[in-house]
Structures are given as structure tokens and as C-alpha cells.
Amino acid sequence: MDILKTEAFLRLCATLVFVLAACLDRFDNQTKFIIFFERKITFKDLKALQALAYAAFGAAGYNLxxxxxxxxxxxCFHGNLSKRSYRYLAxxxxxxxxxxxxxxxxxxxxxxxxxxxxVTGMKEFQWTKWCNKYTRFxxxxxxxxxxxxxxxxxxxFTTFVSAFNLFRLYSPKKFLRVKNT
Structure with a gap:
């Protein structure tokens, strides 16, 4: 029962931190006036940041x-589940x-x-350093x-708890063939 409460606490913390990370990534933008035009940079300018936002929101939903x-x-069950019915779910x-x-x-x-x-830029591909201009971003x-x-x-850590919940359902006597002599 305590292990289930620990798992719930870890999942709640992970959900909150994933939502925070996704919101920081998703709603980040900065606008600068550079020479003669205005340039706005968002998370959509880098494809990996888009993937990070979607993965973080998805992981938060899964944890929820x-x-x-x-x-x-x-x-409902107060920790009293049959091992057979819980094994597949585990x-x-x-x-x-x-x-x-x-x-x-x-x-x-x-x-x-x-x-x-x-951050560093790459002269070979003519990529400039964005962080010199867009520091807040x-x-x-x-x-x-x-x-x-x-x-x-x-x-x-949640996966460690999940592994514990899974492998505690298996008896070591079932897999160890000890001969009684």
C-alpha cells in the first residue's frame, strides 16, 4: 500500500514538472528589432523544441x-488485488x-x-549565434x-517502483528447482 502511494507521489511530481517544461518550451518567444526588420523567434523555429513540447505534454498525460x-x-481495493489479475496490468x-x-x-x-x-553557431552552415540576440529565449x-x-x-524512479510492483508478483520458488533430498 505504501509503495502505491510512493508511486502516486512520484507520478504527480513528474506530471507537474513535465507540464512546467512543456509550458516553458511552448510559450517561449522573443521579438527583436534587428537592423531594418523585426524578427520573432519561437519554439517552432527549432524542430527538436517542437518535439520536446509534444513529448513532454504526452508524458504528462500518460502520468496523469x-x-x-x-x-x-x-x-477501491486498498492494496488487495489478486496476483493473477494484476500481473498483466503490471x-x-x-x-x-x-x-x-x-x-x-x-x-x-x-x-x-x-x-x-x-548557442555556439556553425560557420560552415552559416548559422549565427541566436543567444547573443535572444538571451531571454x-x-x-x-x-x-x-x-x-x-x-x-x-x-x-517511477520505473523502478513499477519494476518492483511487477517482479514481486513472481515467486522465486517457482523458478528455482530445488530438489529435496
Whole structure:
């Protein structure tokens, strides 16, 4: 029962941090007047930031669904589920948790890689440094990437709890063939 409450708390924290990261990324924009024209930069200018926003919103939605499952089990069953009926659900939760962690980590890593090109620039491709001109935009994107990494760590801990919930359903005596002599 306590492990289910721990899982619910971790999922709630991960959901809140994913929503924060997605909102920081999605609603970030900055407008500057450069020489003779006005230039507005948004998260849509970098494809990896778009993917980061969508992945973070998706991960937050997934965690919200799993949080509702935890609350339902806590309130209705009081931790008394049969092992047989819960085993398939535990496998699905564990595998989906793994997918969400790897997906969000991958999109966050791609966003940080593309953001580093924005910070440093690349003369070979004639890419200029954006962060010299759009400092607020870059700091806010940096905060979104940091929040997403924190949420990935929270999801990794949630995956540990999910793995514990799964593998506690299997008896070690079933798999160890000990001969009684």
C-alpha cells in the first residue's frame, strides 16, 4: 500500500514538472528589432523544441492516467488485488513506463543538441549565434530542458517502483528447482 502511494507521489511530481517544461518550451518567444526588420523567434523555429513540447505534454498525460490508476487502486481495493489479475496490468505499466522514459530522454537530448548549435553557431552552415540576440529565449529554453531532465529522473524512479510492483508478483520458488533430498 505504501509503495502505491510512493508511486502516486512520484507520478504527480513528474506530471507537474513535465507540464512546467512543456509550458516553458511552448510559450517561449522573443521579438527583436534587428537592423531594418523585426524578427520573432519561437519554439517552432527549432524542430527538436517542437518535439520536446509534444513529448513532454504526452508524458504528462500518460502520468496523469497512471496517477488516476494509482488513486483508483488505493481507494477501491486498498492494496488487495489478486496476483493473477494484476500481473498483466503490471507488465503493461512497466513496459509503458520504459517507453515514456526513453522517449522523453531522447527528445530532450535532441533538443539540447540542437540548442547547443544555436548557442555556439556553425560557420560552415552559416548559422549565427541566436543567444547573443535572444538571451531571454535561450534562458527559458534552458530552463525547459533542465525541467525535462528532472522529470526524466522522476520517471526513472517511477520505473523502478513499477519494476518492483511487477517482479514481486513472481515467486522465486517457482523458478528455482530445488530438489529435496
Amino acid at each position: 492516467l497512471q496517477l488516476s490508476r494509482c488513486i483508483f487502486f488505493i481507494s 507488465w503493461v505499466c512497466y513496459l509503458l513506463d520504459q517507453v515514456v522514459v526513453y522517449l522523453t530522454f531522447a527528445t530532450n537530448s535532441a533538443a539540447i543538441e540542437q540548442s547547443m548549435l544555436v 535561450c534562458f527559458q529554453i534552458g530552463g525547459a530542458i533542465f525541467c525535462c531532465y528532472v522529470a526524466c529522473c522522476l520517471m526513472a
